[in-house]
Amino acid sequence: MSEKTITAFARQFGLSRATLLYYDKIGLLSPKTTNQAGYRLYGVDEEKRMERVCLYRQAGLSLEDIKSLLDQNCDTALHQALEDQLRQTSQQLAALKARQRLIMDLLGRPETQMTVNQWVKMLEEAGVDEAGRKLWHQAFERDAPQEHEAFLYGLGLDQTEIDAIRARSQ
Amino acid sequence: MSEKTITAFARQFGLSRATLLYYDKIGLLSPKTTNQAGYRLYGVDEEKRMERVCLYRQAGLSLEDIKSLLDQNCDTALHQALEDQLRQTSQQLAALKARQRLIMDLLGRPETQMTVNQWVKMLEEAGVDEAGRKLWHQAFERDAPQEHEAFLYGLGLDQTEIDAIRARSQ
């Protein structure tokens, strides 16, 4: 049999035995079969379920959400949960970036943000002139408009300037 | 007098009464003076200390760390703590970005992330060839090494590749 006892199974997924005990207790992953001594036996079904659990955990879903998603097996609910998580993650990202900037300030670090001038200078060193930059913006806007905007925003430009550049790049 | 009772002081900093009670209990912010009835009175000194507490909290330091930093009043310790926090924050940022990407994958969203190939293509449209790219990386590494690393990371390269490129750009 390929059935494993709890510690072996835990190690397979980089978890601790205590974690699996907890997952069993909350009904997230309860092995169907046990030893005659009461030992939990984890087989193929548990492995499959566990893979999804780990995946959704990495995506940041709570154990409770994962449990109900796996038990319902409903695609739209999953989709919704992931959308929510994505929004939440984006907010956390923004907050963390703000925190990073604050710490930099407190440390008296020069702002490490790139400036437009630095970019222009770097491109010039690579042999790109005014006309080349225009071609570059055009390609950027055509192939990845959202990233283009994010890039310009990251250079510290305000929305008006960004819109102007993007308009010129059509 | 400008001394405030606990709830007024809490609201001034956007905190709750319970939070200030807690801060008092752990010795992070204990008002020197009290009413004859035992009411806590928060004055100018408390206000100053509280401002620093809030600042360091925003920077992500633990209450315990903040307490010892404020009590020691040691600049090098503060600097060290902030450096540590900065490193930790950067790691969290990286983890969150990875999570975001995973969720995107699970949602079947088109990768909004730029790829190396897209960049190369865009640079080529702007007239930059292999040699130009090398000059560009050199300028990037020379003028803004940290941003260079972050940029490469943002393209989805792993640490090995990033280190290789940076080494070649010396």
Next chain:
DNA sequence: GCGACTGTCACGAAGCGTTATTGTCA
């Protein structure tokens, strides 16, 4: 005397980690 406020406990939550004690297998 009434409502808004204060005081001091004390429990709860997330997601396990970490003992402690006892039972089972080779």
Next chain:
DNA sequence: TTGACAATAACGCTTCGTGACAGTCG
């Protein structure tokens, strides 16, 4: 008998939120 492993149960961690109950202020 001896380790290595299994079981359950329960406390610990972090930063407060949320009552409960009684005293105080205006």
